[in-house]
Amino acid sequence: MNGCIVHKKHEFYDSFQFQEYGEVDVRNAIISASRINLDILVIDLDTAPVTAMLSALHTYRVQRPNTRIIILAPGRQPGDTEVAGIIALGIYDIVAPEDDEGVIPELTQVINNQPATYTQAARWLQLERSDKDYSNKGAGGQPKSRTEILVQQRPLGLTTIAVAGAGPGVGVSHLCLSVAYHLAKNNNRVVLAEWPIGEKKAGVESQYGCLSPLGAKHELQKAHGINIKMAHLNGFDIFLDARSFRSIEYVFPVIAQNSYDYLVLDLGELGPESPEKIAEMDRAALAVFAVNAAPYRIERFLPFIDEQDLSVYVPNLTRWKIALNLANDKEIKWFLDTFSKYVGKVYPIPYMANIIEQPDSIKDILQPVLPTNVVASKKPFSWLKAILKK
Ligand SMILES: Nc1ncnc2c1ncn2[C@@H]1O[C@H](COP(=O)(O)OP(=O)(O)OP(=O)(O)O)[C@@H](O)[C@H]1O
Ligand SMILES: [Mg+2]
Structure with a gap:
């Protein structure tokens, strides 16, 4: 099995140059990865600004429709709009333990499992909102509502x-x-x-x-x-x-x-x-x-x-x-x-x-x-x- 794990955040991420050139950097890294026929690509969502990441992954998906992409997103909660953006690209394997320590055990489990389906990923699209203007009140009279971020399932290969x-x-x-x-x-x-x-x-x-x-x-x-x-x-x-x-x-x-x-x-x-x-x-x-x-x-x-x-x-x-x-x-x-x-x-x-x-x-x-x-x-x-x- 071929694989590539980018787990550690490079110090370049926090540097001044990254602010200037970050988009180019993540794009080039992911596009270079598309030259290799990987079974699995593992990406830490925190290694780049989300717009750059989504755009690069979008290109990667078009280039390599058959590579399984696994996203590391420790600490993220359902309703996270960045994870929702990833799911909108048709990437459903999300590794999201509460903290960094849980990443490796959970990632190992995900790799050994079958690729996740849309149904499994759908929980990420449930957004808990508390909004005064919403009429359906939650427990204790607190205004509460659930909004679903709409993502559709599409046929593979289309x-x-x-x-x-x-x-x-x-x-x-x-x-x-x-x-x-x-x-x-x-x-x-x-x-x-x-x-x-x-x-x-x-x-x-x-x-x-x-x-x-x-x-x-x-x-x-x-x-x-x-x-x-x-x-x-x-x-x-x-x-x-x-x-x-x-x-x-x-x-x-x-x-x-x-x-x-x-x-x-x-x-x-x-x-x-x-x-x-x-x-x-x-x-x-x-x-x-x-x-x-x-x-x-x-x-x-x-x-x-x-x-x-x-x-x-x-x-x-x-x-x-x-x-x-x-x-x-x-x-x-x-x-x-x-x-x-x-x-x-x-x-x-x-x-x-x-x-x-x-x-x-x-x-x-x-x-x-x-x-x-x-x-x-x-x-x-x-x-x-x-x-x-x-
Ligand atoms: N490049 C073109 N060459 C020749 N005719 C064109 C071209 N683009 C549009 N047309 C003609 O202009 C008319 C309007 O175009 P079309 O129906 O494609 O627009 P549309 O954006 O789909 O409109 P609608 O908003 O009504 O769906 C049609 O009769 C179409 O054949
Ligand atoms: Mg038309």
């Missing part, structure tokens, strides 16, 4: 690409079709689904309902005893019923029954009323944010970089790919000059008369999640061993 837009009509669905087509063309099994509308009545129309003129074929599939409407177009599937589901949690089990490699998730417009969509962007292997850079539409983008605007949870935009849809050269230049310090990489998307027209920017956006960049589950030298066995 890479999610979340696509959302700054405002309505910015080209999210068009981009989803192009992305799905690109992946399907390269022999991947792809499904495109829309974000469910919520508690509304079933049968909400899909935005992809009118694809027959483009050659889409429709089919009813049975899943969990219900008939599900699917469309097939250019080698990929579109899950036409997703919108009428109550929440994304219902979408995953239905999708899991076919073994897809990629889920392209059309989140539609992001806004203050949709923090769960922003969480979905952060959780996805790849998050693409479509923005219209035209001067009359840019105000839709501004709340996402305005830390003073408390109505919107300000996401970490540097981890998202910005797709500047239908922007002309002047708009692209202005956007880069104005917002480069807030955003990650920006990809101009040109006019595409149909989805078969594939500009280079689609491939560039998808680069981090293409199979060439995600190490497969093959063991090193497996081909050599296979030859020697002959």
Whole structure:
């Protein structure tokens, strides 16, 4: 069994340099670790600031989906938002004894056990809150409530690409079709689904309902005893019923029954009323944010970089790919000059008369999640061993 344990906090952590370069340091360490095919990676949550740690682990998960990650988090209690962030990445092995002495015995036990499941990790998501305004009083008249931090369980091996837009009509669905087509063309099994509308009545129309003129074929599939409407177009599937589901949690089990490699998730417009969509962007292997850079539409983008605007949870935009849809050269230049310090990489998307027209920017956006960049589950030298066995 290959393993790597980072248990001792390096003195660099407390130093001035760490404040300056800490993010680079933990990132490089974890990314370097991804070059080795480990069975298990053990990380102490306290060795780096949480945002750097989450971002590095996110990249690691994409690179090494089959390595079991164990997190050391001594002294943490259920409801800890940093541990919840780890669980949101699909990492469920959390070693959290009361103090440092308990770490090694508990870690040994965890390593010897089967990998933890979502159900075991779910206790971390129970947040005890005491809040005067809450109506349900706990024992002794103390206001008390339980809030659950929502984390969904997703099928193993499915890479999610979340696509959302700054405002309505910015080209999210068009981009989803192009992305799905690109992946399907390269022999991947792809499904495109829309974000469910919520508690509304079933049968909400899909935005992809009118694809027959483009050659889409429709089919009813049975899943969990219900008939599900699917469309097939250019080698990929579109899950036409997703919108009428109550929440994304219902979408995953239905999708899991076919073994897809990629889920392209059309989140539609992001806004203050949709923090769960922003969480979905952060959780996805790849998050693409479509923005219209035209001067009359840019105000839709501004709340996402305005830390003073408390109505919107300000996401970490540097981890998202910005797709500047239908922007002309002047708009692209202005956007880069104005917002480069807030955003990650920006990809101009040109006019595409149909989805078969594939500009280079689609491939560039998808680069981090293409199979060439995600190490497969093959063991090193497996081909050599296979030859020697002959
Ligand atoms: N890059 C593009 N090239 C050509 N047409 C485009 C492009 N982007 C968007 N369109 C067209 O603009 C219209 C709106 O785009 P689309 O439906 O993809 O936006 P949306 O963000 O999904 O909108 P909604 O908020 O309604 O879901 C569509 O007719 C679409 O075909
Ligand atoms: Mg749309």
